[in-house]
Amino acid sequence: xxxxxxxxxxxxxxxxxxxxxxxxxxxxxxxxxxxxxxxxxxxxxxxxxxxxxxxxxxxxxxxxxxxxxxxxxxxxxxxxxxxxxxxxxxxxxxxxxxxxxxxxxxxxxxxxxxxxxxxxxxxxxxxxxxxxxxxxxxxxxxxxxxxxxxxxxxxxxxxxxxxxxxxxxxxxxxxxxxxxxxxxxxxxxxxxxxxxxx
Amino acid sequence: xxxxxxxxxxxxxxxxxxxxxxxxxxxxxxxxxxxxxxxxxxxxxxxxxxxxxxxxxxxxxxxxxxxxxxxxxxxxxxxxxxxxxxxxxxxxxxxxxxxxxxxxxxxxxxxxxxxxxxxxxxxxxxxxxxxxxxxxxxxxxxxxxxxxxxxxxxxxxxxxxxxxxxxxxxxxxxxxxxxxxxxxxxxxxxxxxxxxxx
DNA sequence: GATATAAACTACACCGTGCAGTTTACATGT
DNA sequence: ACATGTAAACTGCACGGTGTAGTTTATATC
Numbered sequence: 001x002x003x004x005x006x007x008x009x010x011x012x013x014x015x016x017x018x019x020x021x022x023x024x025x026x027x028x029x030x031x032x033x034x035x036x037x038x039x040x041x042x043x044x045x046x047x048x049x050x051x052x053x054x055x056x057x058x059x060x061x062x063x064x065x066x067x068x069x070x071x072x073x074x075x076x077x078x079x080x081x082x083x084x085x086x087x088x089x090x091x092x093x094x095x096x097x098x099x100x101x102x103x104x105x106x107x108x109x110x111x112x113x114x115x116x117x118x119x120x121x122x123x124x125x126x127x128x129x130x131x132x133x134x135x136x137x138x139x140x141x142x143x144x145x146x147x148x149x150x151x152x153x154x155x156x157x158x159x160x161x162x163x164x165x166x167x168x169x170x171x172x173x174x175x176x177x178x179x180x181x182x183x184x185x186x187x188x189x190x191x192x193x194x195x196x197x198x
Numbered sequence: 199x200x201x202x203x204x205x206x207x208x209x210x211x212x213x214x215x216x217x218x219x220x221x222x223x224x225x226x227x228x229x230x231x232x233x234x235x236x237x238x239x240x241x242x243x244x245x246x247x248x249x250x251x252x253x254x255x256x257x258x259x260x261x262x263x264x265x266x267x268x269x270x271x272x273x274x275x276x277x278x279x280x281x282x283x284x285x286x287x288x289x290x291x292x293x294x295x296x297x298x299x300x301x302x303x304x305x306x307x308x309x310x311x312x313x314x315x316x317x318x319x320x321x322x323x324x325x326x327x328x329x330x331x332x333x334x335x336x337x338x339x340x341x342x343x344x345x346x347x348x349x350x351x352x353x354x355x356x357x358x359x360x361x362x363x364x365x366x367x368x369x370x371x372x373x374x375x376x377x378x379x380x381x382x383x384x385x386x387x388x389x390x391x392x393x394x395x396x
Numbered sequence: 397g398a399t400a401t402a403a404a405c406t407a408c409a410c411c412g413t414g415c416a417g418t419t420t421a422c423a424t425g426t
Numbered sequence: 427a428c429a430t431g432t433a434a435a436c437t438g439c440a441c442g443g444t445g446t447a448g449t450t451t452a453t454a455t456c
Contacts, residue, residue: 004435023310025223028410039437044412104309110368111306112221117369148384155357155388162356166364170308186346190353193392202399226446237401242448 008046010036015057020101023108024054054109061102062123068093070130073137079144079196080188086127086134087160087184093126094165095174103169128157144195152195159187206244208234213255218299221306222252252307259300260323266291268328271335277342277394278386284325284332285358285382291324292363293372302367326355342393350393357385 014036018027029050033040047053071086093099110116131153138144146152163183168174175183212234216225227248231238245251269284291297329351336342344350361381366372373381 007436026310029412030410039439040411041413041415041438042436045435048412050411107368108306108309111302111309112224114369151380151384154361155384158356158360159353162360163352170305182349186349186353190388190392194388205400227448228446237403239402239449240400243399246448248447 007036007038007042010038011043011046011053012057012060014038015053016061016101016105019054019057019105024050024105025112058102058106061098061105062125064098065093065102065125068126071127071134072130073134073141075141075143079138080192082134083156083188083191084184086131087156087187090127090157090160091164091180091184094160095168095180099125100165100168103165107169128153131157142197145197146195152191156187156191159190160184163187202244205234205236205240208236209241209244209251210255210258212236213251214259214299217252217255217303222248222303256300256304259296259303263291263297263300263323266324269325269332270328271332271339273339273341277336278390280332281354281386281389282382284329285354285385288325288355288358289362289378289382292358293366293378297323298363298366301363305367326351329355340395343395344393350389354385354389357388358382361385 011032014032015027018032018035029040029043033043036043043053047056069089071082071089074082132149135144135146135149135153139146139149160183164175164180209230212230213225216230216233227238227241231241234241241251245254267287269280269287272280330347333342333344333347333351337344337347358381362373362378
């Protein structure tokens with residue numbers, strides 16, 4: 001790898017680390033250069049301003065997370081099994097270190113500068129991308145009966161987010177795999193009790 | 199009221215306003231004194247440091263929110279009505295300007311200094327205080343059937359938080375009263391579909 | 397006489413720049 | 427294959443400008 005690419009990566013790695021642990025505002029460019037083992041001038045040769053560096057970090061982290069499999073409805077498979085696959089993927093995402101990092105950095109910035117709020121809500125990761133069409137297909141197949149599909153999709157996702165994501169985000173502990181399994185089971189039970197055609 | 203108390207209140211009001219709209223870090227003590235219509239020296243006569251002022255603000259805001267009526271289970275009243283009263287109170291709290299202010303300020307600080315995380319989780323506001331005993335009574339009365347009561351209580355509260363609180367917190371719009379009513383209805387429907395004894 | 401005010405001041409941290417000198421990557425000539 | 431040249435990138439350091447926490451001093455007001 002070229003030297004300049006190497007340095008660029010060192011800078012981004014350091015920024016990711018420091019922005020996450022100290023917050024963007026509390027990370028000085030001197031500190032950052034030190035951690036990256038790079039001169040401050042080099043940082044500024046790669047990124048014109050601190051804000052540009054911040055944007056680049058967010059972009060890189062989003063790109064890392066963008067992939068992920070999509071679950072499509074299958075009439076031949078029990079609905080609870082399918083929901084469990086969706087939920088398991090989602091919980092894995094929500095509790096992954098990578099996701100928590102980008103979420104923390106992004107949310108901290110959004111709360112300090114509310115004008116950036118759109119950026120966050122627009123980005124579509126995980127099952128949010130496909131849950132609506134999944135539920136639509138399940139309704140068409142007569143397996144579920146839902147009046148307001150986008151709302152129901154949110155109800156499902158929010159269960160997982162509330163139990164898995166926010167507690168981790170705010171620094172309360174992570175869940176054990178057994179606890180996660182319980183959360184998933186109960187989210188599905190709640191959802192199907194309301195929407196499954198019996 | 200004594201002059202000094204009057205000034206103290208002006209300072210706290212200004213701090214609450216500015217810490218909320220600009221963030222603690224982006225509020226200077228000069229700006230704060232200006233907004234409070236008080237000299238900077240007076241601010242420092244009341245509060246030794248910016249951090250002490252911040253602590254006092256948090257305390258005052260928590261105290262303001264601490265009161266709130268408690269709903270106790272009543273076997274003679276339909277369960278959905280009782281849940282609706284609980285949920286309505288909770289949504290009013292979660293969407294109130296006062297609660298959003300303290301939450302935003304507190305969460306921003308917690309995310310920057312994770313060692314304060316306990317402070318947040320310990321503070322018990324709204325229906326979180328009594329929901330467990332309410333559900334316990336309802337189970338004893340044979341109206342509900344719940345294996346894990348604390349978990350079920352969280353499921354109920356998290357529905358409201360997810361749809362009402364977090365979107366407001368992150369600067370996405372507030373809900374209309376009609377939307378809030380819908381959120382409450384659906385949270386209750388979801389909950390009762392799973393736990394009501396039929 | 398206690399308290400408030402205004403304004404200037406200290407001390408420091410930080411962003412971003414300029415620059416002289418060094419290192420790296422690589423092409424060209426022998 | 428090896429030396430040499432060169433352009434691009436990196437380094438280290440000093441510095442201007444700015445913002446801010448907290449203090450001091452001198453003055454006014456209740």
